[in-house]
Amino acid sequence: MSSDVVNTKRAKRQTAGPYGKVGNAINELDERLGVAKGGRTFMDKIFPDHWSFMLGEIALYSFVVLVITGIFLTLYYIPSTDLVTYHGSYLPLDGQRVTEAFSSSVNLSFAVRGGLLMRQMHHWACDIFVGSIVVHMARIFFTGAFRKPRELNWTIGTTLLILAIVNGFLGYSLPDDLVSGTGIRIAYSIILSIPLVGSYLGFWVFGGNFPGTTVIPRFYILHVLIVPLIIIGLVGAHLFLLVRQKHTQFPGKGRTEKNVVGTPMFPVFMAKTTGFLFVVSGVIALLGAFAQINPIWQFGPYTASRISYAVQPDWYMGFLDGALRIWPSWSFHSFGYTIPFEVLIPAVLLPGLLFNIAYVWPAIERRFTKDNALHNLLDRPSDRPKHTAAGVATLALLGMLFIASSTDVIANFFRLPLNEVLWAMRILVIISPFVAYPITWKICKEVQALHGGGKRKTANVVTRTALGEYVATPAPKYVDDEHQELDATPVPRFIVEGDEPESSGVRVADR
Amino acid sequence: MTSSLVKRAAIFTFATLVGVGPLIVFASASGASGSPHTAYQTTRKNAGTPNSSKVTLNPSTGVVISYGNKYITYNAPSTALVTLGQALFLQNCASCHGTEANGVPANGTVGSFPDLVGLGPATIDFWVDSGRMPAADVRAVQAIRHTPRLNPAQAVAIAAWVNSLSPSYPDIPTPNLKNANVSDGAALFALNCASCHTIEGDGDALASDTFSPSLRNIPAFEVVEAVRTGPANMPRFTGNLSDQQVDDIVKYVTTEIQHPNNPGGFGLGGLGPVAEGFVGLLLGVGILILIAYWVGERQ
Numbered sequence: 001m002s003s004d005v006v007n008t009k010r011a012k013r014q015t016a017g018p019y020g021k022v023g024n025a026i027n028e029l030d031e032r033l034g035v036a037k038g039g040r041t042f043m044d045k046i047f048p049d050h051w052s053f054m055l056g057e058i059a060l061y062s063f064v065v066l067v068i069t070g071i072f073l074t075l076y077y078i079p080s081t082d083l084v085t086y087h088g089s090y091l092p093l094d095g096q097r098v099t100e101a102f103s104s105s106v107n108l109s110f111a112v113r114g115g116l117l118m119r120q121m122h123h124w125a126c127d128i129f130v131g132s133i134v135v136h137m138a139r140i141f142f143t144g145a146f147r148k149p150r151e152l153n154w155t156i157g158t159t160l161l162i163l164a165i166v167n168g169f170l171g172y173s174l175p176d177d178l179v180s181g182t183g184i185r186i187a188y189s190i191i192l193s194i195p196l197v198g199s200y201l202g203f204w205v206f207g208g209n210f211p212g213t214t215v216i217p218r219f220y221i222l223h224v225l226i227v228p229l230i231i232i233g234l235v236g237a238h239l240f241l242l243v244r245q246k247h248t249q250f251p252g253k254g255r256t257e258k259n260v261v262g263t264p265m266f267p268v269f270m271a272k273t274t275g276f277l278f279v280v281s282g283v284i285a286l287l288g289a290f291a292q293i294n295p296i297w298q299f300g301p302y303t304a305s306r307i308s309y310a311v312q313p314d315w316y317m318g319f320l321d322g323a324l325r326i327w328p329s330w331s332f333h334s335f336g337y338t339i340p341f342e343v344l345i346p347a348v349l350l351p352g353l354l355f356n357i358a359y360v361w362p363a364i365e366r367r368f369t370k371d372n373a374l375h376n377l378l379d380r381p382s383d384r385p386k387h388t389a390a391g392v393a394t395l396a397l398l399g400m401l402f403i404a405s406s407t408d409v410i411a412n413f414f415r416l417p418l419n420e421v422l423w424a425m426r427i428l429v430i431i432s433p434f435v436a437y438p439i440t441w442k443i444c445k446e447v448q449a450l451h452g453g454g455k456r457k458t459a460n461v462v463t464r465t466a467l468g469e470y471v472a473t474p475a476p477k478y479v480d481d482e483h484q485e486l487d488a489t490p491v492p493r494f495i496v497e498g499d500e501p502e503s504s505g506v507r508v509a510d511r
Numbered sequence: 512m513t514s515s516l517v518k519r520a521a522i523f524t525f526a527t528l529v530g531v532g533p534l535i536v537f538a539s540a541s542g543a544s545g546s547p548h549t550a551y552q553t554t555r556k557n558a559g560t561p562n563s564s565k566v567t568l569n570p571s572t573g574v575v576i577s578y579g580n581k582y583i584t585y586n587a588p589s590t591a592l593v594t595l596g597q598a599l600f601l602q603n604c605a606s607c608h609g610t611e612a613n614g615v616p617a618n619g620t621v622g623s624f625p626d627l628v629g630l631g632p633a634t635i636d637f638w639v640d641s642g643r644m645p646a647a648d649v650r651a652v653q654a655i656r657h658t659p660r661l662n663p664a665q666a667v668a669i670a671a672w673v674n675s676l677s678p679s680y681p682d683i684p685t686p687n688l689k690n691a692n693v694s695d696g697a698a699l700f701a702l703n704c705a706s707c708h709t710i711e712g713d714g715d716a717l718a719s720d721t722f723s724p725s726l727r728n729i730p731a732f733e734v735v736e737a738v739r740t741g742p743a744n745m746p747r748f749t750g751n752l753s754d755q756q757v758d759d760i761v762k763y764v765t766t767e768i769q770h771p772n773n774p775g776g777f778g779l780g781g782l783g784p785v786a787e788g789f790v791g792l793l794l795g796v797g798i799l800i801l802i803a804y805w806v807g808e809r810q
Contacts, residue, residue: 051807058799092697092767109775116775127791128799135796178701178710179783272806279802287795292775293787298767299710306701308710309723315788406785411716418716 041243043266047273048249052139057273058132060235061280062125069122070224076108076115077101077174079220081213090297098176098301101216105175106297121288126171128284130164130316137161141361141391143378145248147371151362153241156234158358163231165316170223172294172314176216179294179311181302185210186324193343211304250378257376310408322404323350326426354398385444392440393433400429577682581690582758583735585682588632588671596672599665603645612673624649629677630740632670636683637736639666641729652720653743656729684735688762690755696763699756703748711783712768717744726764734761 017024030036047053080100086093088103089110098106108115137157140146146154169187173180188210191202207214246260255261263269287293299308313321323346332339357364365387366372381388403410404425411418459475566578577586588596601610607624608614614626627635638644642657661669667683701710704726709715712726721744726734738757741747748757 049808051804051809054803054807055800058796058803090772092693092763092772094694095692096694096698120775124791124795127787128795131792131796132799135800178705276803276806280799283795283798283802287790288776290776291787291790291794292773292778294784295711295773295775295778298771298773300697300701306705308701308705309707309717310709310713310715310783312784314784315791318784318788402788408716409783409785412714412722416716417719419719421716 043264045243045265045269046247046260046262047265047269048247048260048262050250052143053247054276055132055136055139057276058280059129059136061277062129062132062284063231063235064277065125065281065284066122066129067228069118069125070228072114072118073108073122074224076104076112077220078104079174079217081176081211081216093297093300096301099216101174101176102296102301105177109297117285117288120291120293121284122171123293124287124291125284126168127293127315128280130161130168133157133161133164134316138391138395142381142388143248143250144375144384144387145378146362147375148362148366149245149374150241150248153238153245154362155359156238156241158355160231160234160238162355163227163234167223167227167231168314168316170219170227173219174216174223175294175296176302177294177296178299178302178306178308179296181211181304182307182311183313183317184215184302185304186321190343190347193340194348195337195339195344211302246376248376248378250380255377257374260376310412312405312409315402318405319398319401320347320351320405322401322406322425322429323347325407326401326404326422326429354394382444382447385441385448388444389437389440393437396432396436397429400425400432404429574678575682579684580754582687582754584685584687585633585680586685587682588636588667588674590671590675592668592671593675594672595665596668596670596675599661599669600672603661604669607646607649612676627673629679630673631679631681632667632674632683633681633736634740634742635670635673636666637733637740637742639669641733643742653722656724681736681739684732684739686731686735686758686761688731688758688765691758691762693759693762693766695756696759696761697767699752699760700763700768703752704760707745711771712764726768728769729764731761731765734764 013020019027026036026039078100082100083097084100084103086096086098086103086106088094088107090106093106105119109119110116140154140157169183173184173187188202188206191205192198194201203209205215205218206212207218247262249255249260249262252261263272300306312318324343327342327346330341330345332341379387407421407425408418410416411421456478458477460472461475462470462472464470565580567576568574569576574590575587577584579585600608600612604612608627609624612627614624638654639661640659640663642659643654645660646654647657659666670683700712704712707715707717707723708726709723714723714725716722723745735757736742737745738748738752738760752760
């Protein structure tokens with residue numbers, strides 16, 4: 001055995017240098033593109049571990065599922081209102097004149113292998129996408145994460161919610177079945193109800209009078225290209241700002257306004273979040289496989305002369321439908337003009353008002369609190385009773401409007417008279433925010449007064465001294481109830497050798 | 512003067528053509544026009560009555576026994592059942608409708624208990640055979656379908672007696688589903704029925720205390736009876752639906768509504784987007800939040 005044999009692992013490693021072959025390759029790349037600095041920032045991005053920070057991830061990953069299943073659907077869907085005679089495997093439609101959009105939607109459900117699963121997954125992913133955006137937004141709102149310096153990201157998020165709802169409605173319309181056609185009809189009427197420009201706007205969107213032939217192709221290109229592109233762009237901006245401004249965090253041991261405590265992007269968070277991607281897609285796949293959604297073959301094709309009773313939109317449009325249902329039939333007819341307030345107020349002004357309030361909320365709150373400081377530490381919702389109560393009141397209003405969109409289902413299911421249900425919903429919608437506000441405010445105040453709420457009570461050890469005096473000493477807290485966390489270790493500044501922390505997991509990043 | 516007469520005549524002719532033309536077109540389109548069975552096809556005006564259909568008469572009395580076509584046969588209840596029918600009527604119905612079946616004003620409200628004379632056997636048979644009559648709650652705005660208290664033969668007997676008071680139509684129908692087209696039925700159902708019964712046939716609340724019942728569990732002949740007689744709030748479809756079209760609808764209801772070819776998993780009770788929204792939010796988002804809570808830090 002001579003010493004110049006280099007065919008050992010150690011020798012190979014020595015010739016490859018301290019960073020190995022991969023390291024050398026990346027070094028080559030860095031010398032040309034300067035990727036090391038950005039890559040280091042990316043890999044050292046700290047994510048707080050609190051579970052409520054994963055709500056946005058649900059939205060992100062259901063959007064990934066939406067894109068993948070959506071691409072599959074575009075391979076088979078034909079965005080055309082040309083009439084064809086359906087001759088497929090679903091007998092009750094055999095021989096009917098239907099649009100190509102409807103025919104291809106039924107065919108991709110019945111004749112394409114895995115098509116129905118993909119279509120149902122797409123629809124469930126949409127419901128979950130919008131739902132998780134709302135839950136995520138509620139978390140941001142109640143913990144005060146939207147405050148300075150993150151107002152811009154709040155604005156982007158609100159825009160994303162609107163775009164998600166709009167794209168959900170556009171996609172819901174594409175199969176051109178009886179139920180979605182009714183939805184388009186309502187959307188057309190809502191556009192018409194806008195004073196002065198309504199009819200022009202309606203004709204502009206629909207390319208003429210309803211239903212026309214251009215609406216399906218237009219909705220299609222909006223649904224599969226334009227709106228998703230804007231969403232992807234805004235999601236990118238959302239995440240860029242998240243990295244740039246760093247995460248907020250709940251107050252706790254070792255956490256200040258100047259640092260952020262959590263796990264780094266690589267490797268801990270990346271492994272966790274990839275797992276979560278599969279969890280989200282798994283839940284959506286299970287729903288797609290076992291829970292039927294939107295059976296368009298039963299609804300049949302849309303023609304303007306047909307209507308089904310008991311038609312509701314998808315849940316995220318429910319508050320609009322509910323407002324339309326319960327609004328009294330007020331309208332203005334004079335001077336040769338008609339202004340249908342019963343449509344204009346609930347379907348145009350109400351959502352406009354709600355989303356505008358959402359946009360300007362950070363400014364409103366700053367005006368009231370006179371708080372112009374930077375906030376990186378979050379509030380417990382109970383710490384800000386008025387703020388939390390305002391949020392709960394808004395959610396109560398929206399929830400009641402959502403329930404009002406199913407007046408007929410409630411009346412039929414519980415065998416109640418429909419008119420009374422309608423009146424009850426009118427009253428509930430009006431009083432629910434006023435009931436929710438003081439109750440929430442009071443609960444917040446009560447929670448503030450609680451110390452160690454949710455923790456186990458410790459015993460008071462009472463002893464008697466030799467003189468006969470009784471002394472009560474609280475026993476120490478249970479170990480489980482103490483906040484257990486590793487001490488934070490500082491993150492190295494970009495590329496500094498030999499300064500890697502020994503224990504992985506928790507680090508502190510200086511801002 | 513003459514010119515105005517001519518003008519009027521011309522206008523009249525034009526109006527007649529415009530008015531009747533579509534009727535003729537509709538009647539020929541709704542029937543199997545050009546097919547050899549046109550002769551048996553009921554038209555707009557006489558649907559459910561024996562006017563132009565294949566009629567079987569009792570050779571001795573000249574009374575109509577049955578009429579109809581290859582789509583629906585209407586059978587008159589046997590006159591032998593009249594005595595039994597009267598006895599059953601007096602036991603089960605007369606307390607409200609009166610011993611003469613002419614309805615009795617309740618607390619001075621005329622029409623609370625309707626006059627049954629001249630309604631035709633199909634009407635009586637429908638109400639009794641679906642268990643709505645004898646009514647469980649006479650004050651209810653709309654009678655609810657129950658397990659029938661009288662068996663089908665007894666229902667026919669009551670129909671026979673009421674019909675003997677003033678013979679009328681339609682008689683009790685028997686649809687022949689072999690000749691029906693389920694695809695036409697689906698289209699006709701969406702056009703005529705879905706606006707109340709919903710497109711999935713589940714029924715729904717309509718107004719105060721009135722509702723459209725579910726179609727999931729009703730026999731074929733009752734569908735025809737309901738369409739042809741228009742019970743409660745339901746419109747009476749006679750002129751605008753031919754027997755062939757009614758037969759198509761019945762086939763669609765009894766096959767695709769009642770036994771739907773329904774892939775895609777658990778149907779969520781046919782409640783549509785309401786149930787879907789609850790499942791999507793509570794089950795979908797809810798489970799994902801729980802998983803996030805499971806894998807995330809909770810302090």
